Amino acid sequence: MTKPYNINDFKNPLFTVDSVLFTVKEGRLQVLMVRRANEPFIHQWGLPGGFVDVDIDQSTDETALRKLKEKTSVAPQYLEQLQAFSSAYRDPRGFSVTLVYYALVAEQEVSCHIDTVDDAKWVDLEELDDLAVAFDHRFIIEQAQHRLQQKALYSMVPVYCLPELFTIAQLKSVIEVIIGKEIQRKSLIRRIDASEMFEALDEKVKSGGRLAQVYKVKPDVDIAHFERNLSM
């Protein structure tokens, strides 16, 4: 009576939580990859993640955050569930499910820490083909990238790839890196105004030409969503 579900327990699917942590570094979209210390796929590169620790985690969100903090030492600025991937064959140990999150950080927030460890590194998405990638993580990363691109077309999520203070040119640049296409500066400015999620500070910053207005995200605002996509 206490555990009537136990009969199936030994056949329970393997359940893990993984994250696709993106950043924009050197003008390119990058993903955090971790060298696997365990079987299966030992020594290959995979997404940061692992099993839920039911004694520590209150939810899978916390699992994702905990695993990311272990690798980067900080919480990402943005974290959202992507989707679960499951199959009887994706893990040699049997039927497995991985609940995948995708996340964004400013490169400056984490790179100093990542440079000190050798089991985690940023991988340029263009160079992912050259890496030995574990499981179906290459496919998962593609899905995450696609979702991020879509979000970039109708929301202000890309701002979470930037440090606290930033300029319009920086925001324009990360959006362009994410969607892989130039956008109209004017369109972005219209959206910044309409979103009301940014605060223009009494501060300007050098840019090689006229000083640029510095912005920050207003505290506790929701990410703006627009009813129309930028075109791809």
Add this chain to the structure above:
Amino acid sequence: MTKPYNINDFKNPLFTVDSVLFTVKEGRLQVLMVRRANEPFIHQWGLPGGFVDVDIDQSTDETALRKLKEKTSVAPQYLEQLQAFSSAYRDPRGFSVTLVYYALVAEQEVSCHIDTVDDAKWVDLEELDDLAVAFDHRFIIEQAQHRLQQKALYSMVPVYCLPELFTIAQLKSVIEVIIGKEIQRKSLIRRIDASEMFEALDEKVKSGGRLAQVYKVKPDVDIAHFERNLSM
């Protein structure tokens, strides 16, 4: 070596797959609810779903489909992953994760079968408050409804609430029921034309006035997505 993950196995989260099956019936959005035959929440109403059967299911998609077929005897016209819900407290047995799908069927496809069983029924979303609902399923249904509404604003998904052959008026009606607001017939027609996912048949149907053009979804087409939302 064969099962190095076994040490954690007894602490593995409980993992289930549930589905929010929607239909439009009598001009209202309805959800399939199932009376629970087991603890916890025995005799209360919950979403159709259950444990993965790793001997049968190749993926969680198949689990969702299998469980829905058990209750409705048919596969839904549309099935998509919503998201996973997890917490240490949502199930009295401990940390649990449910991977939730949402699905659409034409009412005509299933109602005859559902009427013959007494452990499953359609529940009007407006009347869900009057029902004893298990777990956090009420919350999950709200999330699924919200996602469905969003999809209805920028895609043709609502067509999967209709039988194979349908008229513009019927499509307009299910969209309006889903988003809870009238839409412009003209806007819908523009989208039908632009989507190129429908075929106008050599067939008209009585409507009380002029005969209405009958449409069907072209075989194997993708659901059309638009770059702009209808307004809510």
Add this chain to the structure above:
DNA sequence: AGAATAGTGTCTGTCAGACACTATAGA
């Protein structure tokens, strides 16, 4: 002054909202 970047003004194109108009069926 000239180059570089920031920011504005404004025209065009697309498409949703609105609504008047025409068309065709049954009573």
Add this chain to the structure above:
DNA sequence: TCTATAGTGTCTGACAGACACTATTCT
């Protein structure tokens, strides 16, 4: 003919794309 519903024509408004223009900083 009257009513009901199907379907068209077309104007307006919102907003993205395009791009010329002005503004400000450094060299």
